[in-house]
Each structure stands twice: as structure tokens, then as C-alpha cells.
Amino acid sequence: MKVLIVDDEKAMHLIMKRMLAKIDGVEVVGSFADTASAEAYLRGNAVDLIFIDINMPKESGMAFAQRLRASDRDVKLVFVTSHTEFALAAFDVYAYDFMVKPVVQERLHHTVRRAMAEASEGKGSAESPAIPEPQVRVNCLGRMEIRGAQGELVKWRSSKSAELCAYLVLQRGSLVSRARLIEDIFGGMPRKNAEVYLNTTAYQLRKLLEAIGMKGSLYSNANHYALNLTLAEVDLHRFEEGCREMAGVDASNLDRAIELERAYVGQLFGDLAYPWAWSEVERISQMYASFTLRLGQALLDRGDIQAAIRLLAKLTAYNELDEDTVKLYMRALALQHNREALTRLYAKFSDTLQEELGVRPSTEVTKLYGQLLTQLEAAE
Template sequence: MRVVIIDDENAMHLIMKRMLSKIDGIEIVGSFHETAAASAFMLDHDIDMIFIDVHMPKESGLEFAQRLRESGRQTKLVFVTSHKEYALSAFDVYAYDYMVKPVVQDRLRQTVQRALSECIGDSAPAAKLWFNCLGRIEIRNTENNIVKWRTSKSTELFAYLSMHKGRLVSRARLIEDMFGGMPRKNAETYLNTTAYQLRKLLEDHGLKGSLHSDGNHYALNLNEFHIDLLRFEEGCKQMVRVHHQNIEQALELEQLYVGDLFGDLAYPWAWSEIERFSQMYMLFSQRICGFLLNKGDTAEAIRLLKKQSAINELDEEMVQLLMRALAIQKNKEALIRAYEQFSVSLYVEMGISPSFEVTVLFEQLLMELDS
């Protein structure tokens, strides 16, 4: 069982590592002093159990647990703390256990062995599906083969429920958003049929029970899926700064965004989210470009900036970074072309000229190249 330790005290790292090393079947794959680093690590690593303190710098253990659950991950959480009073709050975020310091070896062993026995009892691994919704909408199985959707509406229902990250959605809201304009009775029948088709698809791939329904609500158990959208969103939130230590990870994360949410299937109920993720990508990609330009990697920066331009050619930050990159390459013709294309697009789309800041930057870069 793969575990990580999150605690801001060095002494607890040493104590937990020593105690866990005495228990067979445990592999400590990471130890962190704050939750941001742990979250970044978990983007690319499967973790079975987390030992975490409640009181942590920047983000508490309870806040971290809440984010983890909202992302759909069901990793076992064991709180290790000096405070008894947070136990109820811990179990609100589905804590696996709650230990008060100092941790006793026998108590720790009992918890770990219980988790290990559950893993053994589940020895037939649950089937996993990959759901990709950035730039397209597809499901792939563990062999990386595309799973054929039964109907377009079952595709939409899966997309809709995945956006709600495991939360219950009422039938009334689903009908309004997905079947608006249809007579109520017909809409209810259509929803029932669509839910049945989606449930059958999931069951065919070993995911029986993944689509929850209580008659009045629906929800999707995201623990059975790897979803590119959730990984991208979590990564962008955690990687506030791009630096030498995380640039490779940042570039890997950037590659997840192959296009707008749901690609060509721009569902009306998703328009605000499509825009939100587009802006999230632009800001994140521009942070990467700023770092790349500072270290002199203009070729990679220009590649990303051209991708940004295809998403939003009117973004001022993008065109300013692009002009800087072209100036660093001493490519005067490309610099002029970039500014002129931006000017034309801005006038055609909005009837305005580039801002004072963009124009001054362009003229300044031209002067530097000429000199």
C-alpha cells in the first residue's frame, strides 16, 4: 500500500516513517511539509493512504481533504493531530481514521492492517475508464481503446454529471438543462432512457453502481474514472508559480488542454464553464511562457503562444508575450506581422485599435531591434 505523510513538523516525519517501516506491506512514496507540494505529487502518482496533520501552513488538513473529495478522489485519509476537537469535522470529509498524538504503534498497526485487508478483499481491481473532455469528449478503457457511446444524450448526461464532481443533481434541473423545450412527460421518459443507456455502458465495463439514482437525483461516482479536466483544474490551482523545479510538470499539465471543454459539442448548459476553463488555460500557459522567456527558451514559448492565439487571438497578454519572444529571436518581420494581425483582428471583431500599452511595447521592441 502506497502512502504519503503531510505534516509541517520534521519530527513527525521521522516518527511516522520509523513506525510505518515496522509494518509489512507499506511503501512510503512521499513526505511533505505542506499540502500544495503533496497535491502536485498526487497528480502523477496513485496513493492509497494519506497521513495528514489538521493544523498546516497555508491550507489546513481539513481544507485539503475537502478539495480532495470534491475532485472525486477517495484516497484513505488518516488525520494525525494533537487536537481531539476536530474529529467530527474530519469524518465529515470521510476520514478513514483519526489519531491523537502521540501516535501509538499498536493503534497505527491496527489502522494500516485494516486498510490492507480491505485492499486484499478487493483483489480483483475495479475497472477504470479515462474520460477526456478537453478538446473532445471520449471514454477510453484500460487498454486505451475508445469506448463507443450508446447515444448522444448518454454522452451529454455523462458530461453533465462529471461537471458536478460527484454531487447530486436533481431530475428537475437535468430536465431543464438537457431537455428544455420538450413536454414534461416526454422529457422525463427521455431522461429515464438516457440514464438507463449510460448505466448499461458503465456496467459493460465493470462499473456497476457508478451512476447513482434515488428517484429524484442523479450523481456519478468519479472515483472510478480518470478525468483530464479535474487533473488540469487541480494542477492549475496548485501551480501558482512556475519555476525550475516544476517546469517539466507544468509543461505536462499544459498538454492536457488540447482544446475547449467538450470540443465541438459546446452544450448550452456548459458555456460558462467552457469560458472559465479557457481563461484558466490562458493564464496558466502565460505563466509558463513568462518563465520560458526569462530562461531564454523562446522556441517553446512561441509554440505555446501560438496555441493561445488559436484559442483567443484578441488576448493582449498573449500578443505582448509573443512580441517579446519574437524580439528576443531578433525576428523583426515576424514581430511586425504579429502586431499587424492583432490590430486587424481587433478592428474586425471589436472596431477598436490596440491599447496604448501594446502599441508602446511594439514601438519599443522595434527601436531595440533597429539599434
Template sequence: MKVLLIDDEKAMHLIMKKMLAKMPDVEIVGIFQETESAFSYLIQFEVDLVFLDISMPRETGVEFAERIREKGLHTKIVFLTSHKEYALFAFDVEAFDYIVKPVMQDRLHRTVQKAFEEKRSEQLLQSIRKPASEHITLICLGGIDIQSANNTRVKWKSSKSAELLGYLLVHKGRLVSRSKIVEDLFGGMAQKNAETYLNTTVYQLRKVLEAYELKENLHSESNHYAFSLNQVHVDFLSFEVGCKQLSIVDESNIQLAIELEQKYTGHLFGERSFPWAWNEVERLTLMYSAFVHRLCMALLHRGETNTAIRLLLKLMAHNEIDEESFMLLMKAWALQDNKEALVSNYSRFADVLHREIGIKPSLEASDLYTRLLSGLNA
């Protein structure tokens, strides 16, 4: 049970720490004398129970609780006060309990036990209603999505919450500092606004992950964040592993290679253009292109020219000046004795190169074209 203490009196901190220390499985994760720092902590970190003094400087405990509820946080709040008349206001903000000072050990114990019982009940309900995390697929090829075993798709709280998940997945479970995340995701924004925006984004992402029983995969530690890859399937990571395993494509594994290519449903994050992801998008795109080239050479050797042409045209739809793909296409058309396709597409390819980057086809490409055309004429 993770507990937060918020009271402007240090003496109260000492009293509560001493009492809570006698209760097993209770961990005090934060102690605050004012509400603003406590609010920032609650936005970032998971807390089960908050002990909150009502008579706080600058912002009362009730006002603080209202702000917490407006943020959508349902953390259990226990009010501590010397004034019984505040009880009605406390329950207006869904207070879990209300303890009048001085706090007695047995009274505090009853409150904590009740919190434990509710937490166990909530966990039981979650285990019954929610899908197991190992049936969850995190989709980053062609977009950003979360797909469960029953094919329900994610409803993002915001575009930034989707971006944050993609960012952490690219870091493959490694911890990333808050300052680095702020720089990459919120660059150009005023520092204070960026920090607030990140807190909100982390909270929104936690709420999304909670629906898929993945909330615990999002770790926060010493101003660092990471997303654990345990018991989840991430499409671009498994594709990368598959490419490395199929460094050579031949008759023995060509069907596996065809199946792997079908899993590449689009470039990393699809149409979402994240500046921090450009290098990773380029790396995976090049990996996919090299893999398709290996697969197409095996297909041409096997005589499956139509499949090879389809895959190569798919590549060139994203990069119409990809000369290596075009050279394989020329070989495929030649194997089909399709002189018309060879001639017309070479002319079009040369025009595109001249128009886009002001060059002619390379000597290697032009020599291949000449040889293939000569063979068809013969």
C-alpha cells in the same frame, strides 16, 4: 437482492412482502398495482428480480415483459398467475421462472435462491472479463470519451448519454435533481417527452458504464442523480488541480508545468456546444490561458523562446484577439531578434481587432510594441 412486486391485488402485495421478509438479503424496492409506473421505475433504477402478475389491467404481464425486453432490459422476471396455460408465453419473453398461485414459501425460496446463485456467477464473470475501474480515464477535454487501460474507446448509445455523463461530471459528484437535468438537457421539449427521454438516456448511460465496470458510479436517489468520482480519473478535474498546484511556475517546476499543458488536449467537450456548459467551458479556458501565460513567462526567462511561441500561437488559434497572449508573443519575437515577425504580426493583430470589434490595440500593447521595435532598431 433488489426486488420489485407488480400485481393489481393488494392482498398479494401483503402475502409476498410477508414471505420475502423471511429471506435474508432481499429488499423490496418497489410495489406497483399497474405496469406504467413500474416501467418508469425499471428504466431509472437497478432491479435484480421482478415478481409480475400475468393478469394485469390494461396491459398483461406478458405484454409488459415484451416491452421491457424491447427496451434491452434483461431484468429477471418471475411470473405469478393462477393459470398454468400461460407458461409457454412466459418463457417466450425469457422469464426467469413461473410460479402458480397460491405461492408457497418453499417454492418462492427456491426461485430466490436460484436468482442469488445466478447473480453471484454473473459478478464472478464480470470480475474476470472486465478491467478494473481505477484504470479508466474519463476524457472531457477536446470531446467526451471513456478510455480503458487497453485503450479501448467508448461506443456511445446516443449523443444524449454522452452529454449526461459530461453534465454529471461537471457537478463533481454532487446530486442533481431530475427536474434540473430535464431543464438543462431537454429544455424546449414537452415535459412528458422530456421525462421519457431522460429515462431512456439514463438507461443508455448505465449500459455504457457497465462495460467499464462503472455502473455503480451512477447513483440515483430520491429523483436525483450523481456520478461518483471514486476510482476514476477525470482529465479536466486533474488539470484543474494541477493548475492550482502550479500557481507559480519557475525553474523548480517548469518540467511539471510542460507535462500538465500537454494534458490539455482541447477545450471542455471540444466541438460539442452544450448551453448548460458555457460558463464552465469559459472558466476552464481562462484557467488554461492564465496557466500557459505563467509557463511561457518562465520559458522566456529560461531562453526557450520557440516552445513559448508554439504555446502562445496555440492559444491565439482559439482566440485571435487575445491581447495578453499577443504581448508575450511580441516579447518572444524580440528575444529572437525577429523584427520581421514582430512588425508583420503587430500589423495583422491591429487589423483583426479593427475588423472584429472595431478597436485599436490598447495603449499598453502599442507602447510595448514601440519599445521592442526601438530596441531591435538600435
């Protein structure tokens, strides 16, 4: 199967090529950063499947797809994008599938295999829209939401049904006692009222899951509840597994590490601040910080100073008082010869420490700052 990649992010070319290379029978015949180049290639070459981004600076992938369909081009289109709001519009131009970044290998493999099987059987013309297989996503990083097969946001029936789902997601399918759920989620209510409220909330969650093709996912008996998410992708679980797999970040896995970092769009459950989740929020936050520091160092080792600075600025925004982040950030700014930004960073760190904790920066941080300033002055 001949495959084309159209995405304005060069990093996505590398990521998609690496993932597609793991699928037998796939040949990536071209990768382009804009639709004009892709269209020029298509004038003289046959392609079976095109992976295309939607939001690109010169022309959107959607407009390009509309032109392809108008010209009766027989090719399958798979949109790969961070913008889930375009999911329904994608299928208006007879998209074969719609994937949300970061792309998961298993998801990609299944889509390509399905396309190959249809091609071998003479099925699946691009003239009619194909129905994508169920693909539910549970997003816990930066929010608590469920998205259906086409990226549509599922509306919670109540705030407590969202909280119950969040609680059970953290249990990874393990049984949780009714008593524990009542204490953690419905604490403060009279016992009888709490039991009724739990029953109602569980019913709401069960009906919601059934409506998106996950019937039977919420298990319960007289004393326990459990949530089976084998039919869904959970961003939290994928992020944890990725961090564990990449204990070290270097040239061999740098692109994958960048992809994983982008998946962290905020702290666990965002601003919902469930009291029973505080320890997990802190644990995941620390996991992200540790992983991102490794990634930042790897970017500096590769000489990609600007990318490292953007990453460290994001990490500093999450935790202004983390010394390890500030030290690496200062080194990156010094490598960029940005003395003004280095001075601002140190001053802001000092002021924040004084205001929040009533202390000054450690000797190690102060010493490093002085050394970096001296080096910059000597280079001027």
C-alpha cells in the same frame, strides 16, 4: 528494482525520473533517447522494468519490443505514449502495462509496486501477458469521450447519454435534481416526454459504465442523479487541480507545468457546445490562458525562447484578442530577433481587433510594439 527509460523526448526523462524517485526501491539505471542505445546497454546489464515510448523517429518502441521478445529477454515492458490507438498492439508483444501521457503519479506508483510484488513472489513472467488493472479515463478537454482499461474508445449509445455524462462530470459527484436535468438537457420537450427521455438516457449511460467495470457509478433515486468517478481518471479534474497547485511556475516545477499544459488539447467538450456548459467552458479557458502565460514567462526566463514561442502561438490560436498573450508573444519574438514575425503578429492583431470589435490596439500594446522595434533596429 532496476528501471530503464526509453523516450526520444528528453523532457520525459526528467519527468519519469522525478516521479520514479518518489517510489522506494526503484533505481533508474539508464535513460535513452533511442532504442539502439538502450539495446547496447541491455547487452551487458540486467534490468527489471523498461518504460518505453512507442512513436520514436529511428525505431518504434513496438519494433524494439518485438525484438526483445524474439530474443527471450525476461523483462517487463510498460509503454508510455500519447498514442492510445496502439494499446491493443502493445499487449500483443506481452506488455506489462500501457500508460497514456501525461502519466499520473498514482497510476505509475501502482504499476511499479505491482511489478515489485510479483518479482518478490516469483510471479509475473514476461512470457505471458499480464492483465492490466481497470483504468477508465474520462476526457472532457477537446472532446467528450470515455476510454477503457486498454485505451479503447467506448462508443456512446446516444448523443444524449454523452451529454448527460458531461453534465454530471461537472457536478463532481454532487446530486442533481431530475427537474434541473430536464430543464437543461431536455428543455423544449413536453414534460412527460422529457421524463421518459431522461430515464432512457440514464439507463443507456448506466449500461455503458457497467460494461467497462464501473457498475454502480451512476446513482439515482426518485428525484436525483449523481455520477461517482472515483474509479476513473478525469482529465478536466486533473487539469484544474494542477493549475491550482502551480499558482507560480518556475524552475522547480517547470517540467511538471509543461506536462500539464500538454493535457489541454482543446476547450471543454470540444465543438459539442452544450448551452448549459458555456460558463464552464469560459472558466476553464481562462484558467488555461492564465496558467499558460505563467508557463510562457517561465520558459523565457529559462532562455527557452523557441518553446515559449510555440506555446504562445498555440495560446493565440485559442484567443486572438487577448492582449496579455500578444504582449508576451511580441516580447518572445523580439528576444528571437525575428522582426518580420513581430510585425506580422502586430498587424494581424490590429486587423482582427478592427474586424471583430471595430477598435485599434490599446496604447499599451502599441507602445510596446514600438519599443521592441526600436530595440531590434538598434541591435542591427
